[in-house]
Amino acid sequence: LWWAHSPPARFPRPPPADARGGPVGSCGRRAYAPPAERKRFYQNVSISQGEGGFEINLDHRKLKTPQAKLFTVPSEALAIAVATEWDSQKDTIKFYTMHLTTLCNTALDNPTQRNKTQLIRAAVKFLETDTVCYRVEEPPALAELQKNEWDPVVAWAEKRYNVTIGSSTSILGPNIPASTKETFVSHLASYNMWALQGIEFVITQLKSLILSMSLIDRHITVEKAVLLSRLEEEYQIRRWGNVEWAHDYDLCELRARTAAGTLFVHLCSESSTVKHKLLQD
Amino acid sequence: MAALGAPLRTLRALLRELRHAAGRSYRDSPAYRHVLEAFRAHRVTSEKLCRAQQELHFQAATYLCLLRSVREHEALHREYHGRGERSPQEVAGLVGFRLPQQPGGKG
Numbered sequence: 248l249w250w251a252h253s254p255p256a257r258f259p260r261p262p263p264a265d266a267r268g269g270p271v272g273s274c275g276r277r278a279y280a281p282p283a284e285r286k287r288f289y290q291n292v293s294i295s296q297g298e299g300g301f302e303i304n305l306d307h308r309k310l311k312t313p314q315a316k317l318f319t320v321p322s323e324a325l326a327i328a329v330a331t332e333w334d335s336q337k338d339t340i341k342f343y344t345m346h347l348t349t350l351c352n353t354a355l356d357n358p359t360q361r362n363k364t365q366l367i368r369a370a371v372k373f374l375e376t377d378t379v380c381y382r383v384e385e386p387p388a389l390a391e392l393q394k395n396e397w398d399p400v401v402a403w404a405e406k407r408y409n410v411t412i413g414s415s416t417s418i419l420g421p422n423i424p425a426s427t428k429e430t431f432v433s434h435l436a437s438y439n440m441w442a443l444q445g446i447e448f449v450i451t452q453l454k455s456l457i458l459s460m461s462l463i464d465r466h467i468t469v470e471k472a473v474l475l476s477r478l479e480e481e482y483q484i485r486r487w488g489n490v491e492w493a494h495d496y497d498l499c500e501l502r503a504r505t506a507a508g509t510l511f512v513h514l515c516s517e518s519s520t521v522k523h524k525l526l527q528d
Numbered sequence: 529m530a531a532l533g534a535p536l537r538t539l540r541a542l543l544r545e546l547r548h549a550a551g552r553s554y555r556d557s558p559a560y561r562h563v564l565e566a567f568r569a570h571r572v573t574s575e576k577l578c579r580a581q582q583e584l585h586f587q588a589a590t591y592l593c594l595l596r597s598v599r600e601h602e603a604l605h606r607e608y609h610g611r612g613e614r615s616p617q618e619v620a621g622l623v624g625f626r627l628p629q630q631p632g633g634k635g
Contacts, residue, residue, distance in 0.1 A: 294558060324562060328591065331559040335549035344598050465586045468530045469593045492608035499601035506594035513587055 285340045292334040294326045301326035305333065314356040321441065325351070325514040346507030350448060354441045354515075366443045367435045370450050371428050378455040378476060380414045380421040389482050396478055403466055404457045408434065412457070431456070441515040449508035452476075452501060462509055469506045473498065535585045539567050542588055545595035563588065 289305035296302070300319040303310040303326060310318040310333075320326050325347070332345045342349070361369070374380075379397040383390050397414070405412055410427040438446060449459045453476040462472040474481060477498070484494055532538065542563060547554045554560055567588070570581045620627050 327558045327562050331546070331549060331557065334557065341602070344602055346594070346598070465530055465583070468532065468586075469590055471530070492604065496601065496604045496608065499597045499604060503594055503597035503601055506590050506597060510587065510590045510594060513583075513590070 284342070287336050287338060287340055289333075292330045294323070294330050296323075303330055303333065312352045312355045314358070316355055318351065318355065320351055322514045325511070328510070328514070344503075346504055347511060350445060350507060350511045353448075354444045357444075363436070363440055363443060366440075366447050367432055370435055370443070370447050370456060371431045373450050373454075374412075374423050374428065374431065374456045376420055376454075377412075377457055378453070379457050380412065382414050382416045383479075384416050389479060392482055393478060396475055400457055400461055400467070400475065404460060407464065407466075408460075431460075438512075438516055442512045445508050445512035445515060449505055449512070452504045452508060462505070463512055469502060469509055473502050473505055477501070530586060530589075532585055532589050535567070535581075535588070538585060538588050538592060539563070542592045542595070545592060545599070548599060549595060 289308070291304075291306055293304045294301055295304055297317075297319060299317070300321045301323055302317065302319055312318055320329065329345075329347050329351060332348055333340075336345075379400055382393050382397075401412055401414060404410070408427075408430055410430050411424055412427060413421050415421040435443065435446065446459060446463065449462065450456055453459055453462075453472060455476060458467075458472050458475055461467050462469065467475070480494070489495070543560065546557065546560050546563070550557045550560070566584055570578070570584050614622075617627055
């Protein structure tokens with residue numbers, strides 16, 4: 248009798264009206280989610296450099312995360328991109344379009360409270376259910392398409408990381424050897440915490456570790472990665488037709504999130520130093 | 529290395545996207561200036577395959593993809609999903625009915 252064992256679900260309380268509209272810790276467990284839309288309440292967006300990094304100013308106010316921490320980012324380019332997101336909002340602030348801001352908030356607040364090891368483990372676990380390793384046997388046209396499009400990426404990953412991955416048509420998926428997983432674990436450990444949040448985000452969007460690494464290593468573009476991730480959908484679209492309000496909508500959203508995640512990873516893990524070469528006569 | 533095409537094309541498309549995003553004063557926006565500065569700084573190089581140049585081009589292409597997809601997604605959202613719920617009058621009108629008018633209001 249399920250109702251005897253589990254307590255009835257409590258409806259979450261409506262968010263209190265404050266500047267951030269963030270979660271309130273006192274009313275029990277509440278989802279970590281800001282309100283969907285708000286009126287634009289600032290005129291100018293600017294960047295300033297503080298002790299912890301670069302900060303965003305909305306008029307004279309400093310931007311804060313949903314958990315009320317000061318919003319600081321390590322990279323100036325990232326700060327500029329976030330400021331552009333805020334500045335491009337017209338009458339209402341559409342939080343669901345501000346992917347870089349969301350990623351920065353996640354990195355700063357770490358709402359799932361995972362440490363580096365846990366993030367890496369979550370990322371590498373995806374390899375067991377990696378999209379490009381799961382093949383169909385029919386229809387033969389789709390099986391052929393998967394072979395032609397996905398085999399090169401798997402081969403690239405195997406060569407680049409010196410591992411064995413393979414692919415499988417069984418429902419259990421490919422058998423990934425432990426050494427392969429260890430290689431990826433140690434490779435991902437070389438990224439800092441911020442970049443790892445971004446990597447894990449891209450993996451959950453593309454549903455593939457291999458495609459994500461291929462993207463982050465600049466082997467393929469965002470558009471190509473999204474196409475490969477949605478290969479079966481694209482096949483069905485070509486067969487049965489495109490539905491703009493569903494297919495294109497999802498495509499644009501996936502592209503936006505993946506592009507944001509990739510850019511986030513690169514901006515958080517780069518060290519930009521311009522080396523001036525000596526002019527040789 | 530990803531197939532990106534000409535850097536100039538990416539740059540122009542990116543600046544166009546920034547113009548859409550910013551509005552009137554797009555040329556003074558930090559993003560516009562930063563992008564132009566970055567492209568200028570990496571232009572002069574004696575190497576044919578400059579790694580930093582390729583990295584910058586990839587970043588620019590990624591940012592372009594982000595701006596373009598966000599804009600297209602918002603446009604699709606506005607067109608197909610932004611209308612909200614229908615009023616009771618509209619719902620009745622869908623099947624050809626009209627809501628009754630009660631003189632003096634309800635109850």
